[in-house]
Amino acid sequence: MAKRPALPRRQRGSLSVEAAYVLPVIIAAAMMFMELANIGLTINMGASALERAVQQFRQDGPASLADGGAMESLLRQRMAAASHNYLDESNIATVEVERYTSLDAMGGGTEDEETTPNAFSSQPAWRIEVDIRKDFITPLPRLLGVDSSAFRYRYQQVLAYLPQRTETE
Secondary structure (H helix, E strand, O other): OOOOOOOOHHHOOHHHHHHHHHHHHHHHHHHHHHHHHHHHHHHHHHHHHHHHHHHHHHHHOHHHHOOHHHHHHHHHHHHHHHOOOOOOOOOEEEEEEEEEOOHHHHHOOOHHHHHOOOOOOOOOEEEEEEEEEEEOOOOHHHHOOOOOOEEEEEEEEEEOOOOOOOOOO
């Protein structure tokens, strides 16, 4: 068996020094990837949960939308259920529901447009804004100097042109 030549003294341990410099960068990159994945998942889950909750309001009809306060609490519950409890009601920071007499009134239509008879101009419309606040899952944002321990995202949705219930239903 042949003997291996001995390495010069100054080359010993150079791999461990390089690893000591590289490993924190790899760990920080992995944490950043996890945070971005969490943010993306939260945004997509919140969007689909809001869409599902608004769809349920469409199915309920305009009679269920009369009270704005009840609509806000019902929207929170429906979003939490539609997100499969990924977003709970504490993650939904604010819910704002504004009722308008029509889409023209929401858009600030002119008087000429309002005087023209249109079957859809008398239907009410609602503007729904939801703010999501979700905590970060790693300590990386705090290490990078982010002011908050959570991120926020705002969704806006318009609910209008609800199907009219006929008397036979």
